[in-house]
Amino acid sequence: MALDRRADFRVALLKQKFSFWANHLSKTLLPLLLRMLSFFVFNFPLQRIIMTSNPLLEPYDLPPFTRIQAEDVEPAIDAVLMNNRRRIETLLEKAEPRTWSSFVDVLTELEECLERVWSPVQHLNAVANTQALRAAYNTCLPKLSAYQTELAHNIRLYAGWKSLAASSEYRDFSPVQQKIINDTLRDFHLGGVALPPEKKERFAHIQQELSILQAHFEENLLDATQAGYLDVTDPAQLKGLPPSALMQAEQAARQVEQSGYRITLDFPAYHAVMSYATRRELRQQVYIAYVTRASDLGSFADRYDNSQLMHDILRLRQEEARILGFGNFAELSLETKMAGSPAQVLDFLCDLAHRTRSAAEGELAELRSFAAAELGLDKLEAWDVAYASERLREHRFMLNDEMLKPYFPVDGVLAGMFELTSRLFNIYIQPGPEVEVWHPDVHFYEIRDVKGELCGQFYLDLYARPHKRGGAWMDECLSRYRRGHQLQHPVAFLTCNAAPPVGKQPALFTHDEVVTLFHEFGHGLHHMLTRVDYPQVAGIREVEWDAVELPSQFMENWCWTSEGIDLIGRHYQTGEPLPQSLRDSLLASRDFQAGMQMLRQIEFALFDMRLHLEYDPAQPTDIQALLNEVRSTVAVLKPPSCNRFQHSFTHVFAGGYAAGYYSYKWAEVLAADAFSRFQEEGLFNPLIGQAFLHKILERGGARPAAELFRDFMGRPPRVDALLRQYGLEEVSR
Numbered sequence: 001m002a003l004d005r006r007a008d009f010r011v012a013l014l015k016q017k018f019s020f021w022a023n024h025l026s027k028t029l030l031p032l033l034l035r036m037l038s039f040f041v042f043n044f045p046l047q048r049i050i051m052t053s054n055p056l057l058e059p060y061d062l063p064p065f066t067r068i069q070a071e072d073v074e075p076a077i078d079a080v081l082m083n084n085r086r087r088i089e090t091l092l093e094k095a096e097p098r099t100w101s102s103f104v105d106v107l108t109e110l111e112e113c114l115e116r117v118w119s120p121v122q123h124l125n126a127v128a129n130t131q132a133l134r135a136a137y138n139t140c141l142p143k144l145s146a147y148q149t150e151l152a153h154n155i156r157l158y159a160g161w162k163s164l165a166a167s168s169e170y171r172d173f174s175p176v177q178q179k180i181i182n183d184t185l186r187d188f189h190l191g192g193v194a195l196p197p198e199k200k201e202r203f204a205h206i207q208q209e210l211s212i213l214q215a216h217f218e219e220n221l222l223d224a225t226q227a228g229y230l231d232v233t234d235p236a237q238l239k240g241l242p243p244s245a246l247m248q249a250e251q252a253a254r255q256v257e258q259s260g261y262r263i264t265l266d267f268p269a270y271h272a273v274m275s276y277a278t279r280r281e282l283r284q285q286v287y288i289a290y291v292t293r294a295s296d297l298g299s300f301a302d303r304y305d306n307s308q309l310m311h312d313i314l315r316l317r318q319e320e321a322r323i324l325g326f327g328n329f330a331e332l333s334l335e336t337k338m339a340g341s342p343a344q345v346l347d348f349l350c351d352l353a354h355r356t357r358s359a360a361e362g363e364l365a366e367l368r369s370f371a372a373a374e375l376g377l378d379k380l381e382a383w384d385v386a387y388a389s390e391r392l393r394e395h396r397f398m399l400n401d402e403m404l405k406p407y408f409p410v411d412g413v414l415a416g417m418f419e420l421t422s423r424l425f426n427i428y429i430q431p432g433p434e435v436e437v438w439h440p441d442v443h444f445y446e447i448r449d450v451k452g453e454l455c456g457q458f459y460l461d462l463y464a465r466p467h468k469r470g471g472a473w474m475d476e477c478l479s480r481y482r483r484g485h486q487l488q489h490p491v492a493f494l495t496c497n498a499a500p501p502v503g504k505q506p507a508l509f510t511h512d513e514v515v516t517l518f519h520e521f522g523h524g525l526h527h528m529l530t531r532v533d534y535p536q537v538a539g540i541r542e543v544e545w546d547a548v549e550l551p552s553q554f555m556e557n558w559c560w561t562s563e564g565i566d567l568i569g570r571h572y573q574t575g576e577p578l579p580q581s582l583r584d585s586l587l588a589s590r591d592f593q594a595g596m597q598m599l600r601q602i603e604f605a606l607f608d609m610r611l612h613l614e615y616d617p618a619q620p621t622d623i624q625a626l627l628n629e630v631r632s633t634v635a636v637l638k639p640p641s642c643n644r645f646q647h648s649f650t651h652v653f654a655g656g657y658a659a660g661y662y663s664y665k666w667a668e669v670l671a672a673d674a675f676s677r678f679q680e681e682g683l684f685n686p687l688i689g690q691a692f693l694h695k696i697l698e699r700g701g702a703r704p705a706a707e708l709f710r711d712f713m714g715r716p717p718r719v720d721a722l723l724r725q726y727g728l729e730e731v732s733r
Ligand code: ZN
Pocket: 010, 011, 012, 013, 519, 523, 549, 552
């Protein structure tokens, strides 16, 4: 099977900007301008500043995207790292007792300087990738990694934090400040500060290697995705594809100055073929091209194969964990999460699998008999599953994406989503001022509270295009940060990969694309509505990885309510609301194949957890064999042997979800449970909306997620609401 839609399309790649232990450094009381000025004066002859202005080093309110060039990147990073090293050295040379203002504030500010340079670069590398930018980005990765490791291993810095924790001042710190100190000390420990010199050196080397290997894994996938395509001249070959997908394919061909149609391996194109193409051979061909991307199979196996990279990454992660005294990488990963141990996670997943299995088996049996009876598919192959499922869905609910899309035009969906958040949280979203962007499709918005005060701003980049990474994600551009009386408001990047508008028609979203947008917007709200003034724990920072999907999955729920649909679903030509029959069908369809979907997520999560729990560098685990074994215990659908899902599992091999993919399900339990309070006490009940805002969204990582959740719900989380949400409740009894 290809990576399923939830995983691949609704990606929440909350990129950790730097390794986690580096998240706790910096701040000065000087305003930004003075800081940058002093930085230049100390580090550059004035003439050189004038001669070689670097947009990344200029103070900015928002990044100067149109002026950033690949050649600016390395000099800017070099300059910031040099300055930071010098400032830290000066700080540590002072013998005075460590205080918050003389120590933490300075370090916070230094980290902010680095973020301001690196965040736009990292973002551009993901959404406007060029060879030159990629090269510059990759040149900087080892430098950043070396810097972070240096800080993480700096005994004097560590001693500074320890002395702050032991100081008489500590008692007077706010709980948030105390948490920052304790999190930092924990991260120092995880960063290997207490290691003997030879181990420390090895540890640093591993960090550098991993950052390079993981970036390489992702590049291979991006390149393999772009390299693979199918040119078709006869439209009859594409029978069944909806008009929008055909136009997309035509547009893709035109972009390379060809006639006919080009089927790319971008997710929307792949998804359209798998769901709609009536020619089985076409589905098979595209399926195989897609599921063998970046693997030892397929047309580009000699160029973009991730096989060895996976082993190298796993080997280094295990070594890293053992150097730190953990038994394996899974234990290291859980050290900073809400779940207590790998065993607890495995139990959680197996329990969910157990409760879901018979429902999934029933769904598959139904699909098989439908495919045989109605579609003449006696043996259901992997490339038939989405197609047959879509036909069954249409048959049962009289519903398909194409019927719904005219009701979800981009402007209507955005207006409805903004209206909804306004009613829930008493905030207002409107287009922001004109700012520099990296592509004409990108728009900029701002969020204000009821008094008109600015809360946060965001860039919205909705459509798939060449040289943009697949999936959808939220990333931080700037974090909330108070320096004395001066407040920096948070700014987010919200990125999706929906099918772009074709011709003069506005972009029309599938319901799934709408859900994806709500998901990322949920992350964005978490980042932008925070009231925490310390960037170390503001927004999504220091929120446990397995709780960070709570606001995002919570927001998805509104796309599955009649009240939510009322706000977002209007026909793009007539303005008519979504007809009742379609609406009923859509809402009823949420349960469709819920058991099978659940099991697939559990399969990915179990595979990830066991891989990082069991991988033995001395006798490298056969990754495919382990995946097969996991499938044999939980999956009802077995993909063909050519399937190389693992080779494109970027969450785990390139993102922050290593030994953490279970987080989606874990947080989904929290999200469904929290949403059940709205269902019980009123979907738009302002008191509940305010409670969610004040007790969860605004609090960021200032307190442990379990406490925030208890604070909102008045009790610990329960799994019932999630099972109920998917109609699996009966099965569990
Ligand atoms: Zn997410």
